[in-house]
Amino acid sequence: MLNDEARERIRLAALRYPEPRAALLPALHIAQKEAGYVSEDAMRFIAGQLNVPESEVFGTATFYSLIRRSSSGRHVISICHNLPCTLLGAEPLIGHLKSRLGVDEGEVTPDGRFSYQRIECIGRCDGAPAMLVDDDYHGDLTPEKIDGILEKYA
Amino acid sequence: MEQLLLKRINVPGGLDIDIAMAHGAYGALRISFGMRPVDVIDEVKRSGLRGRGGAGFPTGVKWGFAAMDPKMPKYLICNADEGEPGTFKDRIILERDPHLLIEGMIIAGYAIGAERGYIYLRGEYPAAADILERAITQAYEKGLLGNNIIGSGVTFDLSLHRGAGAYICGEETSLIESLEGKRGQPRIRPPFPANAGAWGKPTVVNNVETLANVPGIMALGSEAYSKLGVEGSTGTKIFCVSGAVNRPGAYELPLGTTLREIIYTHAGGIRGGGKLKAVIPGGASTPMLTAEHIDVKMDYSSLLSTGSMLGSGAVIVMDDSTCMVHATAVIIRFFEHESCGKCTPCREGTGWLHQIYSRMLRGEGGESDIDVLLGICRKMKGKCFCPLGEGAIQPVLSSIKYFREEYERCIRERGCGGEQCKGMMQGSKHHMTNKFQAPSTKSQTLRTLDF
Ligand SMILES: Cc1cc2nc3c(=O)[nH]c(=O)nc-3n(C[C@H](O)[C@H](O)[C@H](O)COP(=O)(O)O)c2cc1C
Ligand code: SF4
Numbered sequence: 143m144l145n146d147e148a149r150e151r152i153r154l155a156a157l158r159y160p161e162p163r164a165a166l167l168p169a170l171h172i173a174q175k176e177a178g179y180v181s182e183d184a185m186r187f188i189a190g191q192l193n194v195p196e197s198e199v200f201g202t203a204t205f206y207s208l209i210r211r212s213s214s215g216r217h218v219i220s221i222c223h224n225l226p227c228t229l230l231g232a233e234p235l236i237g238h239l240k241s242r243l244g245v246d247e248g249e250v251t252p253d254g255r256f257s258y259q260r261i262e263c264i265g266r267c268d269g270a271p272a273m274l275v276d277d278d279y280h281g282d283l284t285p286e287k288i289d290g291i292l293e294k295y296a
Numbered sequence: 297m298e299q300l301l302l303k304r305i306n307v308p309g310g311l312d313i314d315i316a317m318a319h320g321a322y323g324a325l326r327i328s329f330g331m332r333p334v335d336v337i338d339e340v341k342r343s344g345l346r347g348r349g350g351a352g353f354p355t356g357v358k359w360g361f362a363a364m365d366p367k368m369p370k371y372l373i374c375n376a377d378e379g380e381p382g383t384f385k386d387r388i389i390l391e392r393d394p395h396l397l398i399e400g401m402i403i404a405g406y407a408i409g410a411e412r413g414y415i416y417l418r419g420e421y422p423a424a425a426d427i428l429e430r431a432i433t434q435a436y437e438k439g440l441l442g443n444n445i446i447g448s449g450v451t452f453d454l455s456l457h458r459g460a461g462a463y464i465c466g467e468e469t470s471l472i473e474s475l476e477g478k479r480g481q482p483r484i485r486p487p488f489p490a491n492a493g494a495w496g497k498p499t500v501v502n503n504v505e506t507l508a509n510v511p512g513i514m515a516l517g518s519e520a521y522s523k524l525g526v527e528g529s530t531g532t533k534i535f536c537v538s539g540a541v542n543r544p545g546a547y548e549l550p551l552g553t554t555l556r557e558i559i560y561t562h563a564g565g566i567r568g569g570g571k572l573k574a575v576i577p578g579g580a581s582t583p584m585l586t587a588e589h590i591d592v593k594m595d596y597s598s599l600l601s602t603g604s605m606l607g608s609g610a611v612i613v614m615d616d617s618t619c620m621v622h623a624t625a626v627i628i629r630f631f632e633h634e635s636c637g638k639c640t641p642c643r644e645g646t647g648w649l650h651q652i653y654s655r656m657l658r659g660e661g662g663e664s665d666i667d668v669l670l671g672i673c674r675k676m677k678g679k680c681f682c683p684l685g686e687g688a689i690q691p692v693l694s695s696i697k698y699f700r701e702e703y704e705r706c707i708r709e710r711g712c713g714g715e716q717c718k719g720m721m722q723g724s725k726h727h728m729t730n731k732f733q734a735p736s737t738k739s740q741t742l743r744t745l746d747f
């Protein structure tokens with residue numbers, strides 16, 4: 143279920159468009175911000191609030207790769223594996239990250255701190271290889287640098 | 297060198313509207329509001345400005361179509377989805393001079409008669425989202441957005457709309473579907489967005505960099521602007537250089553600057569003293585070039601004559617240590633992941649291509665695999681619903697054309713077992729591909745699978 147503040151933000155978002163349905167993506171973002179992922183309950187609620195069929199909300203949510211439908215680590219690491227990053231060593235780095243975290247892509251570390259996913263180009267190729275941790279960007283990665291970054295997220 | 301687009305990115309505190317204004321931001325608004333909208337459109341037509349989002353359509357002409365359509369209201373959408381691998385120019389404008397974009401949008405809105413604008417920002421740019429929200433709020437506070445902008449009687453409202461991770465939403469009709477709250481799958485054209493776009497109304501979709509050119513055109517005048525660059529490709533362009541160079545980065549240079557100057561003078565040459573092997577000149581969906589093309593002029597028509605395209609201006613540089621089979625496989629994996637699934641040739645074709653690359657890298661490639669790849673490309677060419685699928689085959693065709701012997705070696709030597717290839721070997725994760733397996737190594741099978 144969404145809290146009152148999230149509902150209010152969705153209501154305000156809908157005012158920016160000629161049709162309330164356009165606030166669907168903003169609403170999914172708001173729901174994800176609140177819970178870390180978008181639950182079926184949240185989707186049902188959004189369907190009601192924006193007056194969109196539930197099936198359409200589910201269909202739309204599943205189309206977008208940044209909308210998560212299951213719980214993630216407290217911090218989500220998105221590491222780029224597109225060409226410019228690969229040319230500068232993304233693949234061995236992803237191997238390093240995986241062994242540091244000890245989990246596979248999409249799984250949550252036992253302490254609940256992290257999960258990671260591969261991601262396509264994040265527009266930071268000038269600092270390749272690059273990754274996002276939550277909303278923070280980190281570039282010019284090396285194995286040591288990744289270790290240092292992981293320390294910073296509790 | 298005249299800088300129109302990146303001139304303020306290093307101004308200390310330049311995100312603040314007062315500081316940006318002290319450095320000239322919003323100076324072109326008064327000039328534009330002093331002209332009739334049709335005259336603003338004519339000025340942009342005369343400047344020769346062409347879209348910087350990839351297709352290179354003349355901007356003034358597009359504006360004219362929307363302005364002439366009697367339907368109301370009209371919408372202006374800034375395409376800030378920037379998903380083309382290797383491209384980061386829009387991000388630099390968004391994060392470091394958002395007021396340049398907002399000014400360009402206000403002028404564009406005035407010219408086409410749109411009182412409502414949206415910035416469709418890719419979900420992977422959270423920092424830019426915060427910066428834009430703040431810039432928009434400040435512009436409202438200064439009376440530069442909303443009703444009666446600086447006493448001119450002009451109205452323009454602007455909101456940010458965040459995407460959620462789908463490259464196809466950069467394609468303008470998919471973007472409109474996504475803005476409307478749907479899956480981002482392309483629409484049939486015509487009707488073009490200029491006549492029936494967002495909510496069925498006349499809509500102009502322009503790239504960030506295109507709109508960022510507008511204040512400069514209005515301030516300089518179309519005549520001075522059109523002297524920048526070369527005939528048919530006027531103005532400056534932000535080239536994003538990445539890969540095996542010493543100084544990867546965004547360089548604003550006149551269109552028509554040679555690839556050699558971009559790579560060797562601005563990006564500092566090839567990293568680690570290596571040799572240049574291949575270049576993707578305009579983002580992942582543009583055909584590759586080789587070291588032989590180093591003197592090509594980077595403009596719309598010169599690149600077309602090499603068989604490639606200017607695209608988004610993302611220059612991805614590969615040196616002689618790069619395996620071209622692997623590099624192409626990485627691009628194909630991207631296209632398979634991003635195929636929206638609407639049409640069969642692209643949905644299945646990109647998946648098949650990916651599977652074949654994966655088996656080659658695993659050392660399981662068959663002698664006929666090059667022909668199988670070419671056969672799949674032939675079956676996709678001209679049959680995809682939108683340009684994503686057509687773009688996906690370009691890296692395959694061009695890398696086989698220039699580097700066929702590397703494919704043959706990869707197959708003959710059963711892969712190289714390199715560290716690089718390991719991440720690629722598990723093959724396709726596509727939800728459909730369990731049902732639709734790629735043709736087997738015997739190309740016989742492929743012939744029976746004509747679409
Ligand atoms: C698959 C695909 C992805 C695209 N991605 C982008 C993008 O990220 N940004 C962009 O401005 N244009 C993108 N385009 C081009 C747009 O469809 C459209 O041509 C452009 O936004 C028009 O603006 P312009 O005339 O200012 O270039 C893409 C096109 C295709 C087919
Ligand atoms: S070509 Fe690909 S991206 Fe375009 S409509 Fe077809 S499946 Fe979707």
Ligand code: FES
Pocket residue numbers: 222223224225226227228262263264265266267270271272381382383
């Ligand atoms: S390829 Fe990794 S950020 Fe662009």
